[in-house]
Amino acid sequence: MNRLQGFLPDGIAGRFALLLTVSLVSANLLALAVLSYERTRLDRAALIAREQERIVSLVPALEAAVPQARPGLANSASTRSSRVTVDPTPFVRAQLDTQRARALAEALTEALGGRDVRTAIRVQPDDDKGGRRVAVAASVRLVVAEDGEAQWLNIRSRGKRPPPPWIEEGAFLLILGLSLAAILGVGLIFVHRLTQPLTELATAARAAGRGDRTVLIKTEGPREMRDAAAAFNDMQVRIARFDAERMRMLAAVGHDLRTPITSLRIRAEMLEPEDSDAMIRTLEEMTVMADGLVAYARGRGESEAMRDLDLGALVERACAERGASFECDDPATVCGRPVALVRAIGNLLDNALQYGNTARATVTRDADMAVITIDDDGPGISQDKLADVFDPFVRGDDSRNSNTGGAGLGLAIVRDVIAAHGGTVTLTNQPTVGLRATVRLPIEN
Numbered sequence: 195m196n197r198l199q200g201f202l203p204d205g206i207a208g209r210f211a212l213l214l215t216v217s218l219v220s221a222n223l224l225a226l227a228v229l230s231y232e233r234t235r236l237d238r239a240a241l242i243a244r245e246q247e248r249i250v251s252l253v254p255a256l257e258a259a260v261p262q263a264r265p266g267l268a269n270s271a272s273t274r275s276s277r278v279t280v281d282p283t284p285f286v287r288a289q290l291d292t293q294r295a296r297a298l299a300e301a302l303t304e305a306l307g308g309r310d311v312r313t314a315i316r317v318q319p320d321d322d323k324g325g326r327r328v329a330v331a332a333s334v335r336l337v338v339a340e341d342g343e344a345q346w347l348n349i350r351s352r353g354k355r356p357p358p359p360w361i362e363e364g365a366f367l368l369i370l371g372l373s374l375a376a377i378l379g380v381g382l383i384f385v386h387r388l389t390q391p392l393t394e395l396a397t398a399a400r401a402a403g404r405g406d407r408t409v410l411i412k413t414e415g416p417r418e419m420r421d422a423a424a425a426f427n428d429m430q431v432r433i434a435r436f437d438a439e440r441m442r443m444l445a446a447v448g449h450d451l452r453t454p455i456t457s458l459r460i461r462a463e464m465l466e467p468e469d470s471d472a473m474i475r476t477l478e479e480m481t482v483m484a485d486g487l488v489a490y491a492r493g494r495g496e497s498e499a500m501r502d503l504d505l506g507a508l509v510e511r512a513c514a515e516r517g518a519s520f521e522c523d524d525p526a527t528v529c530g531r532p533v534a535l536v537r538a539i540g541n542l543l544d545n546a547l548q549y550g551n552t553a554r555a556t557v558t559r560d561a562d563m564a565v566i567t568i569d570d571d572g573p574g575i576s577q578d579k580l581a582d583v584f585d586p587f588v589r590g591d592d593s594r595n596s597n598t599g600g601a602g603l604g605l606a607i608v609r610d611v612i613a614a615h616g617g618t619v620t621l622t623n624q625p626t627v628g629l630r631a632t633v634r635l636p637i638e639n
């Protein structure tokens with residue numbers, strides 16, 4: 195089965211065309227075989243009927259003549275495909291026991307008043323190319339005087355020579371070609387109209403997988419496609435509503451936490467320094483976490499439209515605002531949300547500057563992907579935390595700088611924004627010193 199799959203076209207249109215072609219060729223070959231059989235059968239029946247009429251008309255005419263004149267009359271009745279003779283012995287020695295031969299003999303016996311009739315019908319080779327013709331032989335005993343010599347009317351007839359094979363093949367190929375062209379043309383148009391909504395659905399599903407909740411598809415076409423489009427659109431609306439509600443809840447929690455945190459800090463500052471310092475540090479950490487919740491909710495709730503962007507110019511602007519070095523080896527255009535991408539690239543640059551003291555950004559191309567690399571000179575992140583630091587509220591401070599703050603939401607925002615653009619972001623420790631952040635985004639063709 196796997197080997198057969200390798201020979202099949204990959205698309206629905208190709209497979210439909212192959213199936214239709216095989217079906218049409220098979221149907222036409224079967225029809226050709228049936229027509230050829232029917233034509234042979236009809237030709238054979240026509241030959242038998244014609245010879246039957248000749249015999250029925252010849253016997254009375256020959257018997258009306260004197261016995262000596264009968265051989266000459268029979269010879270004059272011969273044709274190129276039929277030989278008629280009057281002989282003292284029958285050409286057909288015994289009646290052949292085949293259905294057609296018996297039927298012909300019975301019909302002649304009945305038409306000729308019960309005379310002795312013997313018939314034979316054979317299909318004989320006609321040429322070296324495999325052609326075959328039907329041969330009919332009949333012997334009828336003629337009436338003679340009681341003291342006269344016996345006489346038999348012997349008829350040997352052959353059917354028409356079959357037409358040259360190229361005539362049938364040419365007509366068959368012409369009919370087959372016309373039918374294939376007509377049916378395949380209509381079929382492929384139909385399949386294209388059928389698969390176009392599937393292509394649009396696949397494109398929309400990929401965009402939805404990247405987090406784009408604004409993509410909807412038209413509910414048109416066959417009923418099944420309308421149902422699928424309606425179900426997809428309903429899913430998009432429900433997920434968008436759920437995401438928006440969740441982000442509003444996170445933002446509200448982060449915002450509402452600020453008021454009690456501020457109140458507690460005011461009270462803590464009124465205490466003695468030895469009692470308030472620990473409390474104030476804890477409240478500052480809670481403030482950072484509340485601010486992080488608000489920033490995370492805003493990052494996930496971004497609703498700006500997608501558009502073509504010059505990625506090199508976007509990264510260069512983010513680097514210029516932070517004093518980071520920038521290099522662009524190969525400009526690339528991506529489809530994305532500029533504010534969200536600037537926030538994501540900015541978070542990576544801020545982390546590099548905060549934890550690694552320097553930030554070096556480079557934009558290159560790799561096949562159909564744009565690649566952004568951001569390097570720093572910091573201590574890096576322990577190997578067991580490289581995959582976890584993208585989760586919300588997970589920090590890599592234990593292996594970097596314990597004096598820096600943050601709620602652990604910056605990289606979570608970066609991952610979500612890049613994933614929503616169909617890209618990936620990874621962190622790797624460099625061989626000597628420093629951390630490298632690599633962002634890969636699909637290039638807009």
